[in-house]
Amino acid sequence: MIHFIDGQFLAKDSINVSIDDRGYYFGDGVYEVVKVYDGELYTAEEHIERLFQSASKVKMTVPYSEQQLIDIAKELVKVNGIVTGHIYMQVTRGVAARVHQFPNPGTAPVVTAYAVHNPRPMKTIENGVRTIIVDDIRWLRCDIKSLNLLGNVLAKQEAYEAGCAEAIFVRDGIVTEGSSSNMFGIKDGVVYTHPASNLILNGITRRVVLKLCEQNGITVKEETFSPDEALEMDEFFMTSTTAEITPVIMIDGKAIGSGEPGPITKKLQEAFTRQIPVSVVG
Numbered sequence: 179m180i181h182f183i184d185g186q187f188l189a190k191d192s193i194n195v196s197i198d199d200r201g202y203y204f205g206d207g208v209y210e211v212v213k214v215y216d217g218e219l220y221t222a223e224e225h226i227e228r229l230f231q232s233a234s235k236v237k238m239t240v241p242y243s244e245q246q247l248i249d250i251a252k253e254l255v256k257v258n259g260i261v262t263g264h265i266y267m268q269v270t271r272g273v274a275a276r277v278h279q280f281p282n283p284g285t286a287p288v289v290t291a292y293a294v295h296n297p298r299p300m301k302t303i304e305n306g307v308r309t310i311i312v313d314d315i316r317w318l319r320c321d322i323k324s325l326n327l328l329g330n331v332l333a334k335q336e337a338y339e340a341g342c343a344e345a346i347f348v349r350d351g352i353v354t355e356g357s358s359s360n361m362f363g364i365k366d367g368v369v370y371t372h373p374a375s376n377l378i379l380n381g382i383t384r385r386v387v388l389k390l391c392e393q394n395g396i397t398v399k400e401e402t403f404s405p406d407e408a409l410e411m412d413e414f415f416m417t418s419t420t421a422e423i424t425p426v427i428m429i430d431g432k433a434i435g436s437g438e439p440g441p442i443t444k445k446l447q448e449a450f451t452r453q454i455p456v457s458v459v460g
């Protein structure tokens with residue numbers, strides 16, 4: 179596969195990254211994942227814009243324009259022949275001797291990107307997944323898509339060890355989000371999700387779903403709910419760029435609603451599929 183690093187498109191095996199990269203030492207960087215459907219980037223502008231926002235929040239500059247990053251992503255799709263998959267993009271604060279404070283202002287950020295083939299996860303989209311609840315031990319800037327993902331990594335591992343696909347974070351008695359997804363509960367026809375704040379990543383798929391709810395006459399309340407309330411929801415689902423809208427059918431061993439993907443979730447999935455450029459499902 180051909181990767182992008184600092185202005186060049188190179189074969190993966192020929193790329194060397196410095197051991198002094200601050201991404202490696204500190205997780206000092208930001209990233210994005212952009213989905214590719216039918217060889218086309220999906221909601222790329224929104225993702226690139228969020229990359230710039232994440233960078234700005236950690237006082238980093240991105241040495242390209244939004245259009246240049248989109249062009250790089252498009253080139254990766256083309257040269258790697260991606261039909262369904264995604265682009266990963268990362269910017270770190272650059273290469274410098276290991277001290278915590280920022281390196282000299284002249285230090286160039288390191289920009290890398292690659293493309294992968296990745297089919298839509300139709301099995302889990304159709305059948306749903308099981309989840310567990312874990313303590314949200316992360317920092318207080320979860321709105322930043324930072325490379326620092328240890329809290330997320332530990333949570334996802336705990337879920338996998340419990341035979342589940344995702345971990346649902348709870349902070350101070352409130353469901354925040356998943357380890358790599360946003361969480362939605364449905365009760366009496368109303369969709370509930372944690373408001374966009376410093377405690378969650380405002381997912382691009384989350385924003386798409388909020389819009390789809392509006393377009394389809396489904397009431398949304400961006401209001402918090404507790405784990406006990408989550409267990410009493412009629413339906414539950416999670417969203418992310420790669421998981422799309424995935425039904426959550428079980429939380430901590432308890433079935434949600436009927437224990438199967440619910441009707442409003444399915445309606446939203448259909449609406450979602452209608453607005454992505456896929457000629458062939460899967």
Ligand code: PMP
Binds near residue numbers: 379420
């Ligand atoms: N929250 C977290 C913690 C995530 O890692 C992700 C995946 N990027 C999301 C939410 C969903 O965001 P998006 O829909 O933009 O992929």
